Amino acid sequence: MADSSGKKSRIAIVGGGLVGAMQACYMAQRGYTVDLYESREDIRRAEHVAGRSINLALSVRGRSALRHIGLEEEVVKSGIPMHARLIHSLDGKKSAQPYGTKGEAILSVDRRKLNELLLSAAEKVESVTMHFHHRLSQLDLDNGILHFTDKNDHKVEAHADLIFGCDGAYSCVRRQLMRKTLIDFSQEYIPHGYMELCVPPVPGTDGQHNMEINYLHIWPRNEFMMIALPNQDGSFTLTLFMPFKEFEGIKAQGDEGVLAFFEKYFPDAIEKIGVQSLKETYNSSTHLPLVSIKCSPYHYQDKAVIMGDASHAMVPFYGQGMNCGFEDCLVFNEIMDQFDGDFAKVLPHYSTFRGPDAKAICDLAMYNYVEMRSLVNSRWFLFRKKVDWLLNWFLPSKYIPLYSMVTFSRIRYHMVINKWKKQDKIVNNGLILLGLSSLGMLVWLISRGRQMQIGKLTEMLTERIQDFF
Amino acid sequence: MADSSGKKSRIAIVGGGLVGAMQACYMAQRGYTVDLYESREDIRRAEHVAGRSINLALSVRGRSALRHIGLEEEVVKSGIPMHARLIHSLDGKKSAQPYGTKGEAILSVDRRKLNELLLSAAEKVESVTMHFHHRLSQLDLDNGILHFTDKNDHKVEAHADLIFGCDGAYSCVRRQLMRKTLIDFSQEYIPHGYMELCVPPVPGTDGQHNMEINYLHIWPRNEFMMIALPNQDGSFTLTLFMPFKEFEGIKAQGDEGVLAFFEKYFPDAIEKIGVQSLKETYNSSTHLPLVSIKCSPYHYQDKAVIMGDASHAMVPFYGQGMNCGFEDCLVFNEIMDQFDGDFAKVLPHYSTFRGPDAKAICDLAMYNYVEMRSLVNSRWFLFRKKVDWLLNWFLPSKYIPLYSMVTFSRIRYHMVINKWKKQDKIVNNGLILLGLSSLGMLVWLISRGRQMQIGKLTEMLTERIQDFF
Known part of the structure; x- marks a missing residue:
């Protein structure tokens, strides 16, 4: 041309x-x-x-x-398509956190x-x-x-x-x-490296996924974490993120060390990966820098x-x-x-x-x-996610959660940060205001001596709040 | 070994x-x-x-x-030895700011x-x-x-x-x-580059310096600045710091541009450098990055x-x-x-x-x-330098100005920053407190109806403060 x-x-x-x-x-x-x-x-x-x-x-x-x-x-x-994060808790419980507010999904390719x-x-x-x-x-x-x-x-x-x-x-x-x-x-290198592992399809099937398919699986463990994305052949690719020191420390303990580590932090993943495969892959692969x-x-x-x-x-x-x-x-x-x-x-x-x-x-x-690694475990974070979801539901064009702006829009990244900071400030201030006015109302009611009714009201509110969480 | x-x-x-x-x-x-x-x-x-x-x-x-x-x-x-900064103002005035609190000097080598x-x-x-x-x-x-x-x-x-x-x-x-x-x-490159110029010894002398010798000369002009250090042969080396764009803008205007620029910002340096030498050096040398x-x-x-x-x-x-x-x-x-x-x-x-x-x-x-480039021009900065000097005089082992810690001690640099931030906070808070209590006293005195005496007191104080600056 x-x-x-x-x-x-x-x-x-x-x-x-x-x-x-x-x-x-x-x-x-x-x-x-x-x-x-x-x-x-x-x-x-x-x-x-x-x-x-x-x-x-x-x-x-x-x-x-x-x-x-x-x-x-x-x-x-x-x-x-992966519509949500699926959080694997240490106790084996799983909970989904939708990525989008309108059923959007990211794609594992x-x-x-x-x-x-x-x-x-x-x-x-x-x-x-x-x-x-x-x-x-x-x-x-x-x-x-x-x-x-x-x-x-x-x-x-x-x-x-x-x-x-x-x-x-x-x-x-x-x-x-x-x-x-x-x-x-x-x-800038971060202290964490990564290593890839594999969850094969259900044995004896023609490529049936061995975990819930339409999710990005996350095992958040604060200092480290593991994620899994589904593949078309029925397998999952797991990525373990961990400080270099930990990787080496576990390796130094050989096969038993690997198993003990997974039993402690990712017990539900061992069987799916397979004990033998886990030991072999862990000890034969190198962890790579980020x-x-x-x-x-x-x-x-x-x-x-x-x-x-x-x-x-x-x-x-x-x-x-x-x-x-x-x-x-x-x-x-x-x-x-x-x-x-x-x-x-x-x-x-x-x-x-x-x-x-x-x-x-x-x-x-x-x-x-x-x-x-950590915030997805925090109550405040989960609560804020729900507030985000609610606000977006009320004001779909005005209020877009951070993750959605990054992932489901083409808003320029640097504008995303600006918009996020602004939104975040308003919401946090709003929540504080809401909290204070609730407190004010409570005090006012108590001062009116209507303790009996208050007792009932509080009970009702507590139930509602627990539902919300 | x-x-x-x-x-x-x-x-x-x-x-x-x-x-x-x-x-x-x-x-x-x-x-x-x-x-x-x-x-x-x-x-x-x-x-x-x-x-x-x-x-x-x-x-x-x-x-x-x-x-x-x-x-x-x-x-x-x-x-x-250079005992002080010698600040060249635009109007030709020169004022010295000692480096040390005990007559210390840095050495031009x-x-x-x-x-x-x-x-x-x-x-x-x-x-x-x-x-x-x-x-x-x-x-x-x-x-x-x-x-x-x-x-x-x-x-x-x-x-x-x-x-x-x-x-x-x-x-x-x-x-x-x-x-x-x-x-x-x-x-990280800064927007400023630098260029070196020369002030030769007084003509006809055997290497007599053409400016005050025991100083580091500074021409602070906010967006740019020039400094000069004495050499043993009677000359000074001048370094002009300026954004790359300015360097090129002036160069594009040729000999006249250089002269006009120096007449506007460094009039007292032209004669010392020499008109011919200034034009030649400026236009033949490249400005280097920092x-x-x-x-x-x-x-x-x-x-x-x-x-x-x-x-x-x-x-x-x-x-x-x-x-x-x-x-x-x-x-x-x-x-x-x-x-x-x-x-x-x-x-x-x-x-x-x-x-x-x-x-x-x-x-x-x-x-x-x-x-x-700029703070040495500011009244607040100069006032703080004097406060630093006073405090160091009262508490020589406790209170050391930032410049002294960096230049005249072997306190680890990262400790210098910590110490500086701590000192700075205390002093600023102290000054605010002092200001507020003075104000309080003033209000109290006025409320007592002693306006006449106050008038005299204020006058006296103003004089003292002006002396101090």
Whole structure:
């Protein structure tokens, strides 16, 4: 495609993960010639894909981005809706907390299948060329030259007018960008790591799920927690989040240590995982770190820009990593429309516009790191959830709970935080006021000497309140 | 030297700047075999040293570190004491603000001379070998192998039991460390850059200073500022701090723009710099960025540790960059004593112990970035400085002003912040109380109908207060 100056532009995308593959679709759709470079093999031909989590929670932002390239329906069809959190208490009790106020659901999707679908969709367009086994070694940003090392350790040189760095949290493009221009950057590891386990389908069935299917299961245990998402083959993927120290401490105690730990904290999960499988998986897998990465700006002149995890890696506790990355592509596309594809205007505007939003969702994910582990256990938190639900029911367009704004809307993330803080203050003040006036009324009634009636009234109120909880 | 296990240890220091050269002295003093690698040429033989600022303010922490390797006296001898800030107002008025409460001074020292002195001191020790023109390209941390590129682009391999990364804010050792271990890291550029100018000695004299010599001169102008430190040759080095945008805006206007800008904001400096020199220097030099870098931890196992700017680069507004880097060496040495040179204990302890202090001084330097530009102009700030001085005079051991704790003590930086916040709260509350009780007294007196006497009293008090300001 010719840009506004009439010059034909060649696009290079570094990274063929979820965001890189999607961005290839977007740029191909606009008519550009696209080269996509991926350091690993083509996952569509791979036997085993290492490293990353197996399933992901797709929500409105991700779906909007998929819709725009005509893939939403296909992805949704193969996803499993999760309408609520299902909290597993230590005593074996389970309680559901709906995600949406209007029956909305998030979707459990298979990372690998989604990635394959995106790669195939991009490849279908004639102007897109895929280059696997191409590891970026250096970038000459000013001249648009990319240096790769291929499968046979040969050096490969490529050219592009615009380079997209979609190469993940440890982005090589970002590193090269930081050498050319002043970039504020931070990376922060949390004390928790994660490990994946598996709950297989009910034995002897053709893939029947062994726990309630349409839920995101959570075992909140304050200092650590476990979650489970359903897979299409009838299994669940469990993710255990725990401080590194704990992981190692338990490992040091061998098989018995693992079992004792699960018996203490996740007794209802042992049988479902299977004792043997639990011991083997725990002791043979490594626990992986979780990092939060922010940076600003995202671009260098009209030459290069980073997107997805390369520009904002977040801890996974809001399920927004992929959704935010996908929305990056959609936002970039909207800005391309706005500036008629003039990269010299599009890139700086994208940095300025998207930066505060990416920072906001990184911060919210960190906040949810606390909320998911402990707050879901707290009475006040549960009470506030119900108040949120009630207020939203009364004022559906005015009052939207935080989780809904993040997950079921495209309100800009940084606006979500502003709106949330404002709402939260009003509600908390309102509750305090309500409490005080109730107290006032009670005192007034007592002072009138109507103790008998009060006794009855209190009894009645207590019953109602208990129902509500 | 043999470590606690009886093994002889070979030390590699990457970076021959101020901190690297000092650390070489410290480790040599402990009897280790030391190799110091520096990417540039030997500055003792260089004609011109590029990049870094010309003079620095040495204070107690830096002096303590120099004392321990027997160099304090020599450095102090060639430094110029600065007892006070000399504030240049826009109207040409000058006012002094003493640094210390007991006549203490900070010392203007020549960066290059100090570096040369430290290199020579290290080289005097037989067990120290210097390798200039050695640019680190890669580190094999687990096996203690360092890969360098030399002057002729040849590859050089070296071995060490312990590696010190003293290679500055853009440290290559840190980058390699970050690949091996989880390191929290942040870098933040401020909107201001800096540029150096020069006030030559009085013409026709043998190096007579053209401004008051024993001061650090400051021209605070809120959005930007200029400072000047005296040099031994009779000149002053001026540093102009200004947002990048302003620098470029003025440059775009050519010679006339520079002159108009100085006439508006620094009229008293034009003649001293010289019109011709001002135009030439301004338009031919580039303005350089200022970055704040924090990270944690500083080490990898018992193999490597970073020190100085490599571990904590700070904006220069507290004059503590070098002092903190020197104190790193002293603190490391103290911890070596404490753990009898057992690197496996020394390195993690150094990370844990020094981390909060480095973070604190980076934050304080950022705070002073505001204070120096604007607060020194504010009446409240000046009043508080006087209150600080009075309180310190009454309670010398209990009440120490912030600047004194940072500059004239070795109180740990993070304790300085704690102490400061506590003191500040007490003083502010005290002042409010004093104000309120004065008001109360006044009201009481007025209500007693003694207006005549009050009139006289008020007059008297006003005079006293004006004197105090």
